[in-house]
Amino acid sequence: GENVEQHPSTLSVQEGDSAVIKCTYSDSASNYFPWYKQELGKRPQLIIDIRSNVGEKKDQRIAVTLNKTAKHFSLHITETQPEDSAVYFCAGYGNKLVFGAGTILRVKS
Amino acid sequence: EAGVTQFPSHSVIEKGQTVTLRCDPISGHDNLYWYRRVMGKEIKFLLHFVKESKQDESGMPNNRFLAERTGGTYSTLKVQPAELEDSGVYFCASSQGGRRVGQPQHFGDGTRLSIL
Numbered sequence: 001g002e003n004v005e006q007h008p009s010t011l012s013v014q015e016g017d018s019a020v021i022k023c024t025y026s027d028s029a030s031n032y033f034p035w036y037k038q039e040l041g042k043r044p045q046l047i048i049d050i051r052s053n054v055g056e057k058k059d060q061r062i063a064v065t066l067n068k069t070a071k072h073f074s075l076h077i078t079e080t081q082p083e084d085s086a087v088y089f090c091a092g093y094g095n096k097l098v099f100g101a102g103t104i105l106r107v108k109s
Numbered sequence: 110e111a112g113v114t115q116f117p118s119h120s121v122i123e124k125g126q127t128v129t130l131r132c133d134p135i136s137g138h139d140n141l142y143w144y145r146r147v148m149g150k151e152i153k154f155l156l157h158f159v160k161e162s163k164q165d166e167s168g169m170p171n172n173r174f175l176a177e178r179t180g181g182t183y184s185t186l187k188v189q190p191a192e193l194e195d196s197g198v199y200f201c202a203s204s205q206g207g208r209r210v211g212q213p214q215h216f217g218d219g220t221r222l223s224i225l
Binding site: 004031032034036042043044045046049051089091093095096097098099100101102 | 112113142144150151152153154157165167168200211213214215216217218219
């Protein structure tokens, strides 16, 4: 079955810097890759997603890239702000959503 | 539009007791999913309903867990009898129907289940 690895497990950045979170997946049939942000005590919120027929997608300060050949995808957050602090989960979807273990992002002001 | 709602938000029960969690998906969403996150670990898939039918229940841990979605609207997840290892946060998510693979899933706030 699908396995999704996520790195790093924790990431601290200075406000205004960029943050990058990387994920790899094992199932070449996976074709949909969402990213979720979960703030403390709140629900996971879908922040961006990408499909396998697209290499990159941007939404304001957030971008996601996908390399199907290498089976990895990454989340890029530019100009980080304190409110970006949260746990971020990547996921891959073949016939079900399989999540990475999460990255705790801390943005220091 | 109301989001996915889950009830209760917290439940504390003793080992051996029964607990029932409820999920109300976004109105009109055919797909309903249950997930579980054990402390500090990844969010794990439990099962998937399409309307009232179980599409995939490969993630259900054992036969102490029973999920239903009568009428294809809300869903319940019953744990009977509860064991210590069942503690965690149980999330429900829903997505629209249709043939497109990988519809965006919208999550509820989760039910935090503690087994003593």
